[in-house]
Amino acid sequence: MRLGADTVSSLTIPPGELIGRLEHVCQAGGLNDVAALAFHTPAHGRIHDVYLVHDSSHPFVLQRVNTNVIADPVAPARVSECALQAQGIENGLLNWPATGTALLFCLDSCWLRRGWIYGKPPEQPVTVKQVQGMSRALRHFHQTIDLAAFKNCRYASIDPWSGIAGLLLQESISNPQLQLDSYEREAIAQLGRARQTLALLQDSTVANCPAKLPVVVHRDPKPSNFIERSRGDMVLIDFDTIGIGAAEQDLGEMLRALLTGDESSESKVTTADDCKGLIHQIQQGYGDSAMTQRRISLAACHSCLWQAERYLEDHLAGDRYYKVISRGDNLLRTRAQLEGFDLVYVASSGTGPQIEQL
Known part of the structure; x- marks a missing residue:
């Protein structure tokens, strides 16, 4: 299973298929202690839902992350350690509209727990452009090889x-x-x-x-x-x-x-x-x-x-x-x-x- 199109803007994953793809990416990458961040970006481009997915126990547990720390993409997006404080387990991921765009990352969960998001200290901003660029690079392999x-x-x-x-x-x-x-x-x-x-x-x-x-x-x-x-x-x-x-x-x-x-x-x-x-x-x-x-x-x-x-x-x-x-x-x-x-x-x-x- 591959992760879709060449550009972020054209990558569309039906909600019912997203969890399976997350599992595939994590397993294919050989990551045993895995956390994955799935960003939901609707058509208007505002990032408003972030989910933390990890396999500390099976099946995958979905935790909705505080969305208030995600700024509009025209300004630097700010993701801090408080964003990892889950607001409870829910199935909201499955309720995403089918037109949504998902950006996927596989990260080490211990690294996430330390609060180092995107390779920078929590107090430093990360732009949406950086998120998209890293997502494209990570996805390139899955688009190229079976x-x-x-x-x-x-x-x-x-x-x-x-x-x-x-x-x-x-x-x-x-x-x-x-x-x-x-x-x-x-x-x-x-x-x-x-x-x-x-x-x-x-x-x-x-x-x-x-x-x-x-x-x-x-x-x-x-x-x-x-x-x-x-x-x-x-x-x-x-x-x-x-x-x-x-x-x-x-x-x-x-x-x-x-x-x-x-x-x-x-x-x-x-x-x-x-x-x-x-x-x-x-x-x-x-x-x-x-x-x-x-x-x-x-x-x-x-x-x-x-x-x-x-x-x-x-x-x-x-x-x-x-x-x-x-x-x-x-x-x-x-x-x-x-x-x-x-x-x-x-x-x-x-x-x-x-x-x-x-």
Whole structure:
């Protein structure tokens, strides 16, 4: 299930379908402790209903949030911590007019409870334009790829693969006569070698570490990981987070890194070395939407394997913390990401990195 049209103004979701879509988005994103904000915007454009949806217990609980803190979109919208004080559980969400427009977000519920909405302190305003830009960037992935094709992909056990890349990989092993272009042949060969390396690392991990293996997953799609580029659009950054989780839910998050980049990019991926280079581009916040479906799938598989390999090596070496602010490589990665968006890393403070326009 996909999340609709290319623009916020044309996205219309019937009320009876909205909850199912919220569940789908949360599950597809691999977010186990999820809160989602659903904004209802009627035809006249005024945001007046906000609902907090979370899965701390099943089924989803709908809580209506104080709507008085939502200003008219012509002025900065102000969402403060008091907005999270629920006014009681109700089914008002289902009574929305079918012509309403919904903007969806998946956020970490602990992050929400701290009162940090849209990556800014509660006392700072957030404009409706920012809300719409982040919603478009988050939705772009769901409009571009069919998650169901990859649902059975399991990196923890390596096999069986599913989706286009997995089918190519399996068929290339069983059918030497398969017609593949040079890029696909090289990429499949690299994937095969990466699988062997990762399998050895996993054997060592099972022997030395808890049985539950780490897999690649982006568990931090918070709006502070959105950057507004100089040309005005917003993109997601920081796609190299590693976590313990259900492997079948993780490919979608890695694919998002490939699909939310600069659509005007003139670079084309033509070799397996370019596929390796794409991993670096991901860390800079780039993606090449001009890639074919096959190549996107192959690159995504390669990226996941590369990240899992890096994590397992660190884990076996005794490093149990993949991202620590004091580590130099994390600071370098932050600078590289920001430079990709015409931004510059200034300094780190108690509230996190300070960013300014070049």
